[in-house]
Amino acid sequence: MPMVLLDCDKDIPEREKHIYLKVEGEDTRDFLPISNATTIPGTLSERGCAFCGAKLVIGGVLKDTIQMIHGPIGCAYDTWHTKRYPTDNGHFNMKYVWSTDMKESHIVFGGEKRLEKSCHEAFDAMPDVKRMIIYTTCPTALIGDDIKAVAKKIMEARPDVDIFTVECPGFAGVSQSKGHHVLNIGWVNEKVGTMEPEITSPYTMNFIGDFNIQGDTQLLQKYWDKLGIQVISHFTGNANYDDLRMMHRAQLNVVNCARSTGYIANELKKRYGIPRLDIDSWGFSYMAEGIRKICAFFGIEEKGEALIAEEEAKWKPELDWYKERLQGTKMAIWTGGPRLWHWTKSVEDDLGVKVVAMSSKFGHQEDFEKVIARGEEGTYYIDDGNELEFFEIIDLVKPDVIFTGPRVGELVKKLHIPYVNGHGYHNGPYMGFEGFVKLARDMYNAVHNPLLKLAAHDIRGTSKTAIKEAAE
Amino acid sequence: MNEKIDQLYAYVQERCLWQFTSRTWDRQENIDGIFAKATELLTGKELTLDTPQDRLHYADAKVMVMDFKARFPWIEDVGPAQLREILQGVKDKVTDIAITSSKNHELNHSLY
Numbered sequence: 001m002p003m004v005l006l007d008c009d010k011d012i013p014e015r016e017k018h019i020y021l022k023v024e025g026e027d028t029r030d031f032l033p034i035s036n037a038t039t040i041p042g043t044l045s046e047r048g049c050a051f052c053g054a055k056l057v058i059g060g061v062l063k064d065t066i067q068m069i070h071g072p073i074g075c076a077y078d079t080w081h082t083k084r085y086p087t088d089n090g091h092f093n094m095k096y097v098w099s100t101d102m103k104e105s106h107i108v109f110g111g112e113k114r115l116e117k118s119c120h121e122a123f124d125a126m127p128d129v130k131r132m133i134i135y136t137t138c139p140t141a142l143i144g145d146d147i148k149a150v151a152k153k154i155m156e157a158r159p160d161v162d163i164f165t166v167e168c169p170g171f172a173g174v175s176q177s178k179g180h181h182v183l184n185i186g187w188v189n190e191k192v193g194t195m196e197p198e199i200t201s202p203y204t205m206n207f208i209g210d211f212n213i214q215g216d217t218q219l220l221q222k223y224w225d226k227l228g229i230q231v232i233s234h235f236t237g238n239a240n241y242d243d244l245r246m247m248h249r250a251q252l253n254v255v256n257c258a259r260s261t262g263y264i265a266n267e268l269k270k271r272y273g274i275p276r277l278d279i280d281s282w283g284f285s286y287m288a289e290g291i292r293k294i295c296a297f298f299g300i301e302e303k304g305e306a307l308i309a310e311e312e313a314k315w316k317p318e319l320d321w322y323k324e325r326l327q328g329t330k331m332a333i334w335t336g337g338p339r340l341w342h343w344t345k346s347v348e349d350d351l352g353v354k355v356v357a358m359s360s361k362f363g364h365q366e367d368f369e370k371v372i373a374r375g376e377e378g379t380y381y382i383d384d385g386n387e388l389e390f391f392e393i394i395d396l397v398k399p400d401v402i403f404t405g406p407r408v409g410e411l412v413k414k415l416h417i418p419y420v421n422g423h424g425y426h427n428g429p430y431m432g433f434e435g436f437v438k439l440a441r442d443m444y445n446a447v448h449n450p451l452l453k454l455a456a457h458d459i460r461g462t463s464k465t466a467i468k469e470a471a472e
Numbered sequence: 473m474n475e476k477i478d479q480l481y482a483y484v485q486e487r488c489l490w491q492f493t494s495r496t497w498d499r500q501e502n503i504d505g506i507f508a509k510a511t512e513l514l515t516g517k518e519l520t521l522d523t524p525q526d527r528l529h530y531a532d533a534k535v536m537v538m539d540f541k542a543r544f545p546w547i548e549d550v551g552p553a554q555l556r557e558i559l560q561g562v563k564d565k566v567t568d569i570a571i572t573s574s575k576n577h578e579l580n581h582s583l584y
Binding site for chain 2: 027028029031032036251252258262266269273274275276277278279280289292293294296297341345364365366369370373374
């Protein structure tokens with residue numbers, strides 16, 4: 001089966017190169033969707049922008065850092081609070097948002113003075129905070145504001161502060177993915193190696209590409225503590241700015257989200273000789289495998305086996321309860337990119353769930369190589385899916401539950417198909433053994449929610465049932 | 473022989489992230505290093521773990537070999553010479569899909 005041209009795409013036939021249906025006897029040597037490419041005119045893309053990839057995904061997670069967004073207020077608001085990454089210091093990053101609030105006059109006359117004033121105001125208002133990231137946005141990049149020069153002036157005026165700049169306006173790339181790249185490379189170029197850690201264990205690592213969504217980092221940290229492994233830097237879940245300046249001292253880089261952080265892992269390998277170990281942190285089988293690999297690297301296999309046995313004894317009975325009840329459930333995964341390949345086999349093996357369609361907003365072709373290798377035949381693999389395609393795919397595969405973001409989630413809820421937040425989670429964390437039970441619970445509660453049937457009835461009794469199937 | 477190669481290859485495709493890193497250079501490095509360590513492990517050869525990269529490849533290979541033994545019991549009955557041939561066959565197939573015949577346009581990009 002070649003690539004698929006959906007009926008809704010008949011006027012934008014280029015979309016055929018982005019949608020693949022896997023069939024027996026084919027692999028990625030035969031077909032591989034085009035991805036990380038410009039959104040095609042005429043399609044209604046679900047993507048965010050490059051600035052969002054830097055700020056919302058990576059930088060904004062830090063727990064001790066002012067995130068100064070040099071642009072109109074919307075750029076700040078729309079990349080704040082939409083992802084739930086708590087911290088152990090009272091959720092500083094989720095409580096506050098900072099913006100230079102650029103208006104027309106600043107665009108006409110230049111915004112550097114306004115940025116400088118805003119930075120000083122922010123540091124004055126929060127005298128205990130000494131770290132800042134300044135982001136440029138589309139308008140301030142277009143007028144050529146030099147944020148590096150402003151950062152330098154601020155640091156000269158305030159010697160106890162350190163500032164990192166991210167010059168990645170929204171238009172800089174085709175999707176969020178460009179923002180990941182810019183922040184990764186900028187950080188390793190400018191900040192890694194500028195501070196030394198206190199080494200407290202013979203085993204040290206960086207855990208890269210985990211953003212503490214609803215506590216993922218904090219859950220996994222319990223494992224590393226039990227194994228006696230010192231995590232020098234979490235990139236960037238529950239992390240301090242200065243932690244990330246010390247990444248060069250770890251013995252091992254463990255990578256979860258290879259899409260958003262593979263760049264810095266590769267650079268740390270090339271520049272500092274730190275090996276890169278890619279693992280999956282979602283699912284029982286994968287988490288156990290990841291722990292085994294980390295422990296084999298450090299030569300502490302017995303500790304690893306003891307931890308796995310303890311966690312499985314504690315959580316496997318609950319997982320099995322859900323597995324019995326979720327067997328055969330049809331799931332769609334419409335998220336950013338990596339969760340497609342992280343989840344497709346783990347939900348199949350650990351929960352008996354069948355993934356019938358997957359769509360990626362910003363994955364590259366390596367993500368599609370991974371997911372097509374792991375995914376089922378008869379499943380659709382979509383790059384940069386649009387709303388009409390989602391409707392058509394739903395008709396084709398009839399999923400019981402869709403893991404996606406709130407925007408698409410609201411859309412599918414109107415079709416009376418339950419959705420679970422695949423980005424920020426419903427009731428996470430979802431990583432690790434305990435986390436995967438929570439994912440199973442949210443999936444079970446979504447699929448078996450009795451309100452779904454009630455919601456399909458028109459209580460006025462004057463019109464037809466909106467979604468007949470759901471009401472039956 | 474081919475059937476055995478296909479079984480192990482299907483496992484690698486399904487489980488191993490290291491075959492699909494971002495560029496040709498790191499894919500090749502992983503494939504070479506991990507298959508070398510897997511061969512050492514399966515044929516009882518003395519392991520060389522001199523560098524951090526050696527230990528990384530050992531860690532990936534160890535889990536793969538453990539799964540090979542659990543899923544494909546026939547592997548315990550195969551002699552070292554044939555094992556080397558089988559692993560070479562799997563390595564060739566993985567190299568082909570991940571590098572030689574890959575349709576990934578970013579594989580040989582000099583930057584990221």
